[in-house]
Amino acid sequence: MNKLAHWDANPVKSFAAFVASPEFALTSSRQRDLVPKPVSPESAAIYRFMFGKFAAWMLEERLKISTVTARDLHRFVQLAHDGHRDLNSKIAYRYLRLLERCYEYLERSPNPARDAIVGIDRAQITRDAPMTALNADELQRFLAALPGQPADDEGKASGWKRRRDRAMQVTMALAGLRVAEAIGLLVDEIGRQRDVEGGLTLNITPEHKHPTSYEHTTTLPKEGVAELTAWLDERTELKIPGALVFPANLEGEPLHKATVYRQVKATFERAGLAVPRAGGRTLRNTFASQQLRQGTPQSELSTTLGLALERSAEAYKYAKVNEETSDAEPGPTAKDA
Known part of the structure; x- marks a missing residue:
């Protein structure tokens, strides 16, 4: 069974193994070390949480890693979180960038997350709404x-x-x-x-x-x-x-x-x-x-x-x-x- 088939069968478990591996670090655009360093346990937990939401959404939509398209990913980042997520928001870009790294590792071509990112005007990425607190x-x-x-x-x-x-x-x-x-x-x-x-x-x-x-x-x-x-x-x-x-x-x-x-x-x-x-x-x-x-x-x-x-x-x-x-x-x- 190839990597993509493994991810189709158990995406959450497969991602958890991937995010803890040196291969995940190699997909980072910031990676400059000759010997890649795994991400910290704290960062890995956040990435697992993000991917878990995506995996749950795929299950609801009856999609798999191998069948998701760029259009599907646009729907995910726009609708899956609060029903009105701006495609040009920072959180949308972070999700797509994380999934781009997954598809890069899985060697899926064309990379649907990379194609989805093309639809984002990075110059117009909005600031996350400031958190509100009561006085x-x-x-x-x-x-x-x-x-x-x-x-x-x-x-x-x-x-x-x-x-x-x-x-x-x-x-x-x-x-x-x-x-x-x-x-x-x-x-x-x-x-x-x-x-x-x-x-x-x-x-x-x-x-x-x-x-x-x-x-x-x-x-x-x-x-x-x-x-x-x-x-x-x-x-x-x-x-x-x-x-x-x-x-x-x-x-x-x-x-x-x-x-x-x-x-x-x-x-x-x-x-x-x-x-x-x-x-x-x-x-x-x-x-x-x-x-x-x-x-x-x-x-x-x-x-x-x-x-x-x-x-x-x-x-x-x-x-x-x-x-x-x-x-x-x-x-x-x-x-x-």
Whole structure:
């Protein structure tokens, strides 16, 4: 069986072997060493995550590595991620360049990814949209608009999902969890003892959560602990099986990302917050931006967020944050950090 047939049969496994090999380094346009150096484990994890999304898309489209065309690749980068990806965006180019390297290794001619790149005007490649973060006032408005307010008269049988959503969104906003990390959060990953400031540690393991996340520990501050512990008590009373902190149903099955997105977006709408991305990513951006403004070193933030590379945390310095409208004393700026 030739290489292309192997990739058709098991693309994810084949790519994982390729990205860890010297051959992958040889396909880099930046490779200048006589003896190619394999990519770092951190970079390999990111590449595997990217290719995994492409492999899942191929499966949905009933395509194979050997049958994908340049037109197919244009559809992938434009539609597969958020439904309206600009063909001239940086992320589109990165995906096509990665796939070009795969097809170069597989010696497929013509190279469909290279042909697809021809359709991109590299001089017009748009900047990735700046990440958005809430300021302190906006964050308080978001928290005030959470579902499942304690004053609700609903009983546990009818209102438990809203109280689950409330606790989950508090945890995401105040502890900086990715959506996948919140969905996959396990009961035994929550610390049993509060720290000196009243917070609870969350020991996040990447398994079944996010492919590019690394094991890390973050802290839910005391402002959010009451919400989480109240939900955990209710979860116990409901006798929900399994280990997921925020299950989808009373059978303990996992939530879907789309469900979490809709619920978070609804909270943004109730709060009257018009942001470009009204989802969990903005909550995580807010956490990271505030940490930097409060003087948290970039290296420490990288560890807290479970990032593969320290330099990845630098992007949060440039998150778009509106000026605060309250009279509160402003904290240190990203520059100060």
